[in-house]
Amino acid sequence: MKTFKLGGVHPKGNKLSSDKAIKAIGLPKTATISLIQSLGAPPEPVVAKGDKVKVGQLIAKGNAFISSNIHASVSGTVSKIEDTLEASGYRKKCIVIDVEGDEWLETIDKKPNIKLEIQLKKEEIIAKIKEAGIVGLGGATFPTQVKLMIPEGKKAECLIINGVECEPYLTSDHRIMLERGEELIVGVRILMKAIGVDKAFIGIENNKADAIKYLSKLAKNNLGITVVPLKVKYPQGGEKQLIKAITNREVPSGKLPIEVGCVVQNVGTAIAVYEAVQKNKPLFERVVTVTGKSVKNPCNLLARIGTPISMLIEEAGGIPEDTQKVINGGPMMGKSINSIDIYVVKGMSGLLMMPEKESKRVTPSNCIRCAQCTFICPMGLNPYLISQMTETQNEAMAEKERVMDCMECGSCSYTCPAARPLLDNIRVAKNKVGQIIRTRAK
Amino acid sequence: MANLLTISGSPHIQSDNTTKKIMWGVVTALVPTMLVSFWYFGLSAIILTLTSVAACVLFEYLVTKYLLKQASTITDGSAVITGILLALNVPSNLPVWMLIIGALVAIGVAKMTYGGLGKNPFNPALVGRVFMLISFPVNMTSWPLPMVNRTVLADAITGPTSLGIIKEGIAKGDTVDKLMSHVPNYLDMLIGNMGGSLGEVSAIAIIIGGLFMLFRKIITWHIPFTFILTVFLFTGILYYADPTKYIDPVFHLLAGGLMLGAIFMATDMVTSPMSKSGMLVFGFGCGILTVLIRVWGAYPEGVSFAILIMNALVPLINKGFKSKKFGEVIKNG
Numbered sequence: 001m002k003t004f005k006l007g008g009v010h011p012k013g014n015k016l017s018s019d020k021a022i023k024a025i026g027l028p029k030t031a032t033i034s035l036i037q038s039l040g041a042p043p044e045p046v047v048a049k050g051d052k053v054k055v056g057q058l059i060a061k062g063n064a065f066i067s068s069n070i071h072a073s074v075s076g077t078v079s080k081i082e083d084t085l086e087a088s089g090y091r092k093k094c095i096v097i098d099v100e101g102d103e104w105l106e107t108i109d110k111k112p113n114i115k116l117e118i119q120l121k122k123e124e125i126i127a128k129i130k131e132a133g134i135v136g137l138g139g140a141t142f143p144t145q146v147k148l149m150i151p152e153g154k155k156a157e158c159l160i161i162n163g164v165e166c167e168p169y170l171t172s173d174h175r176i177m178l179e180r181g182e183e184l185i186v187g188v189r190i191l192m193k194a195i196g197v198d199k200a201f202i203g204i205e206n207n208k209a210d211a212i213k214y215l216s217k218l219a220k221n222n223l224g225i226t227v228v229p230l231k232v233k234y235p236q237g238g239e240k241q242l243i244k245a246i247t248n249r250e251v252p253s254g255k256l257p258i259e260v261g262c263v264v265q266n267v268g269t270a271i272a273v274y275e276a277v278q279k280n281k282p283l284f285e286r287v288v289t290v291t292g293k294s295v296k297n298p299c300n301l302l303a304r305i306g307t308p309i310s311m312l313i314e315e316a317g318g319i320p321e322d323t324q325k326v327i328n329g330g331p332m333m334g335k336s337i338n339s340i341d342i343y344v345v346k347g348m349s350g351l352l353m354m355p356e357k358e359s360k361r362v363t364p365s366n367c368i369r370c371a372q373c374t375f376i377c378p379m380g381l382n383p384y385l386i387s388q389m390t391e392t393q394n395e396a397m398a399e400k401e402r403v404m405d406c407m408e409c410g411s412c413s414y415t416c417p418a419a420r421p422l423l424d425n426i427r428v429a430k431n432k433v434g435q436i437i438r439t440r441a442k
Numbered sequence: 443m444a445n446l447l448t449i450s451g452s453p454h455i456q457s458d459n460t461t462k463k464i465m466w467g468v469v470t471a472l473v474p475t476m477l478v479s480f481w482y483f484g485l486s487a488i489i490l491t492l493t494s495v496a497a498c499v500l501f502e503y504l505v506t507k508y509l510l511k512q513a514s515t516i517t518d519g520s521a522v523i524t525g526i527l528l529a530l531n532v533p534s535n536l537p538v539w540m541l542i543i544g545a546l547v548a549i550g551v552a553k554m555t556y557g558g559l560g561k562n563p564f565n566p567a568l569v570g571r572v573f574m575l576i577s578f579p580v581n582m583t584s585w586p587l588p589m590v591n592r593t594v595l596a597d598a599i600t601g602p603t604s605l606g607i608i609k610e611g612i613a614k615g616d617t618v619d620k621l622m623s624h625v626p627n628y629l630d631m632l633i634g635n636m637g638g639s640l641g642e643v644s645a646i647a648i649i650i651g652g653l654f655m656l657f658r659k660i661i662t663w664h665i666p667f668t669f670i671l672t673v674f675l676f677t678g679i680l681y682y683a684d685p686t687k688y689i690d691p692v693f694h695l696l697a698g699g700l701m702l703g704a705i706f707m708a709t710d711m712v713t714s715p716m717s718k719s720g721m722l723v724f725g726f727g728c729g730i731l732t733v734l735i736r737v738w739g740a741y742p743e744g745v746s747f748a749i750l751i752m753n754a755l756v757p758l759i760n761k762g763f764k765s766k767k768f769g770e771v772i773k774n775g
Contacts, residue, residue: 006768011455089449168455240768253769324448331454338449358455359448365518366560368461371716380767382716402767410453417459418560424451 001206003231004241007378009411011168011234011332013207016291017298018171022179024302025315027102031074031306032343033059033095034086038135039142040066045095051078056105056282059095062133068143069133070095073284073304075103087328087345089338097306108281114182115278118190125194125277132276133346134283137268138162138173138237139329141347144269148194150258157261159192159200160246161270163215164230164237166205167330170350172287173267175300177204177211180271181218187270188225190277195263200225201246202267205232234332235409239264241378253405268349286346288312292353294320307344309351324359327352332410362419373412373422379405383412383422390425395432403429404437461559464711465519467660471651472526472706478633478647479640482588483534487640493538495525497545505554520559524548527567527706530641531699531746532574534586540578544570564753565713568746575746585637603638604631604697605742608689617686631696642699652705661709664721665728669704670695672729680737688737700732703745713753720756720763727752 035042041064047053053072060070080096104110120128130145150156161184165173177184188200202219204212206229219225228246230236240251242264249260257264265273268286275281284305291298296317303312313319319326319340327334328342329350373383379402386398386406403426412422479487502521506512515521528548532541548570556562575582585603602610604625611621626636632645641648655661673694680688694700708714708728715724728748735744 006766009457011457244768250769253767255769325450325454326447327452327454329452331452333452334454335452336447336449336454338447340447352454354454361450362456362460365461365515366558368464368560368712369714369716370464370711372459374716374765375718377765378768380765380770382764384716405767405769408452414453414455415457415459417457417461417464419456419460421451423453427451 001229001231002245003233004236004244004378006380007376007411008233008235008241009376009415010232011414013232014168014293015171015174015207016169016293016295017289017300018174018208020171020175020299022172022175022287022300022302023315025307025311027074027099027304028307028311029099030079031097031099031304032084032086032308033070033073033097033306034084034088034343034345035060035070035093035095036086036088037070037133037141037305037346038062038068039140040064040068042093043067043070045081045093047078047095049078049081052076053078053097054103054105056108056284058282062143066143066146068135069131069282071133071282071284072097073306074099076100085339085342087337087342087348089335094343109279114186116186118186118193118277120277122194122196125190128277129194129273132272132282134269134272134276135346136266137272137286137346137349138266139333139347139349144265144273147263147265148191150195154258155261156195156197156258156263157199158197158247159188159195160242160262160264161188161200161202161267162237162239162242162264163202163204163208163211163267164242165208166232166234166237167332167334167350169291169352170289170330171291172289172300172349174208174211176267176271176287177208177215181214183274184215184267184270185218185222185225186278187272187274189222190273191263191265191270192224198224202227203230203236203242203246204228205230205236207232235378235407235411238378238407238409240407253402283346286344286348288344288348289350290316291350292320292323292355293358294322294355295353296320303344305344305346309342309344310340312344312351313340313353320353320355322355323353324356325354327354332414333408361421364420365418367418367420370417372415372417376411376415378409378411379407381406383426384420386429387420387422387425390428395429396436398429399433399436403433406430462518464660465523467658468523468655468706469519469526471654471660472523472530474647474650475530475641475644475702476526478644479530479534482635482643483586483640486534486586489538490532490534490536490541490640491526491529494529494541494545495522497542498522498525498528498549501546501549502554502558505550506558510554510558515558518559521549524553524566524570527641528570530702531567531571531639532582533584533638534640535584536574536581540574540581543577544574547573560712562712563756564750565707565710568707568750572746572750585639587637588635588643603742604636604693605736608693609736609742612687618689619686622689625693628692628696639699641702645696645701648701648705655705655709661705661711662718662721664718665708665714665725666704668722668725669708669728670700672726673700673732676730676733677737680733694733694736698736698743699745703732703749704728707745708749708752713756715756715759715763717760717763717765719765720759723759723763724752724756727755
């Protein structure tokens with residue numbers, strides 16, 4: 001079975017909610033929609049206080065090249081546009097809508113049938129995706145249309161669909177593959193058309209045997225789509241690792257996947273693409289895994305963007321007594337949040353509640369030079385060395401050590417027997433080196 | 443739910459591997475070798491091992507508490523390893539006070555002056571051993587025979603090691619054939635029925651410990667394998683060139699401290715390189731130096747010196763031999 005070769009770790013899966021079907025939770029009383037929903041420039045609001053909006057209506061428009069539209073996830077009246085604490089942990093501009101009913105734009109096709117035939121042309125598909133405000137739903141939230149525009153001189157050879165979900169605890173992609181396989185396949189075909197390739201691979205780790213089996217069956221009648229079972233190893237869902245695992249190609253340092261002819265999209269994104277292109281439905285809801293060892297009812301919830309996360313936690317049986325840390329995302333790459341008074345965003349793949357005894361960090365001791373961090377780094381870096389450079393305030397030296405290749409997967413800190421804060425120090429170095437690179441560019 | 447949530451950077455989980463687990467794993471791996479030494483050298487081996495461990499742990503405790511004024515680190519198990527290795531590197535009739543001085547040098551000088559576990563450039567047990575070898579050359583090179591001395595503490599029946607017999611004999615002009623009748627046969631050498639340091643005698647016990655550490659992923663094969671292979675090939679070439687002047691490679695593998703050195707001392711993670719290619723270079727260097735010293739040097743045994751010299755080169759090796767980075771390929775196939 002395939003996997004990437006260099007490095008990798010095996011954290012416990014803890015997929016507590018993998019057999020829980022996706023459940024749509026009810027509408028919130030108000031939806032608080034942050035303008036920070038994607039990487040790149042935040043979009044400009046196109047509604048004002050007092051405006052009536054319908055579900056799916058554009059409320060903020062992304063004008064920059066790397067920017068993404070935002071649509072109303074509920075119907076009602078815009079009551080405020082103001083700075084509010086949101087998922088990033090900062091106070092950012094949010095559009096608050098008081099919910100009245102659930103009135104969708106007429107243009108959205110709400111019929112449950114699956115539309116197989118793709119009528120739009122390549123450029124129209126990309127325009128549609130851009131209009132629908134679709135971003136990478138794996139967590140990185142990069143505007144999808146940008147990834148689909150192949151730069152001049154480059155050629156896409158294959159599409160890779162990321163169904164790896166290597167983060168422990170998270171199960172939203174797993175459930176999407178099981179429950180919405182047919183739509184997923186159409187979404188994949190749309191993406192193939194958009195980048196002009198006749199080959200697509202769906203990479204799935206073999207801890208999701210049911211998804212592999214089901215999608216393989218569906219892919220059989222769709223020429224060009226192959227399901228690739230992968231050996232479980234973190235961080236296989238990293239773009240470069242997944243490309244290596246499936247095609248054995250290595251994306252050169254500092255380059256994008258298109259350099260080796262690949263475009264990678266997450267399964268959730270492919271579903272959003274299906275909905276946008278076939279059903280005219282913009283991205284205004286997503287599946288969030290709500291989980292944790294003490295959580296009463298770990299589950300996968302379909303929630304509108306802007307829903308308070310307290311509603312999701314309530315649905316999962318309330319916040320456990322021993323909770324000391326709440327994480328937006330998985331335990332390896334997710335961000336711990338300082339308050340549960342935040343709202344669902346497009347990049348929220350999971351909410352993980354960690355009990356007190358797992359929330360505290362182990363006190364670090366001396367590096368024993370065991371070299372485990374260098375063995376497991378999937379980018380082949382020397383985490384101990386970069387960390388040392390930070391500690392001695394020689395971060396600038398880290399550029400030569402390729403610190404910018406680090407994707408912050410956390411395998412080094414996870415593995416370190418001395419519990420050194422390796423990734424923390426590497427982030428400091430990345431920040432510094434990033435500044436140096438930007439100054440140099442000027 | 444707590445009133446204030448904890449905030450920290452990712453990752454939020456930690457593998458269950460710890461420094462303590464690694465160090466106590468090494469101690470476990472040393473158990474077979476210790477038991478063999480107790481079997482062959484009896485009471486004196488037990489006394490030396492206990493003294494050495496106690497002295498190393500005590501010195502580390504005293505230094506951290508009164509000189510460095512830091513939290514004690516003795517529970518991490520690394521001082522215990524140094525203590526055991528130090529004892530395994532001395533003859534069974536070594537006076538206890540000499541061993542205590544060795545422990546003071548190993549822990550006090552070679553380890554704690556640099557900042558304790560992880561900071562020392564040289565293997566502490568080897569520094570302690572070489573210090574004793576230079577300071578007490580007579581006591582450190584008279585080797586009680588196994589079995590016969592099990593209950594004797596002083597005035598043991600001693601003899602030179604196999605490597606010593608060969609080296610002196612060749613220097614006097616004897617041929618290898620003639621000298622071979624004076625050294626133990628290979629089976630005895632394999633199981634440890636020969637004179638030597640406490641822990642140098644049984645290759646099998648050491649290899650069992652090595653396999654355990656490989657299985658627990660405490661060490662990788664790179665250093666011990668290249669170290670032993672280099673010694674085997676180098677002495678093999680010499681033997682092939684002139685079997686009357688050079689002894690065969692199997693003898694070199696089983697005699698002296700090669701197995702103990704290659705498996706337990708050269709693999710010390712603190713003092714060995716951080717990349718796999720670097721480890722191969724390190725093992726190769728250890729092997730070459732060991733043979734050079736054994737065959738042409740002033741001492742019959744060269745493992746300790748070879749490892750210490752290579753320890754000194756580790757920073758350089760780390761600079762020159764880094765792990766392969768992802769995305770370095772220029773062409774994709």
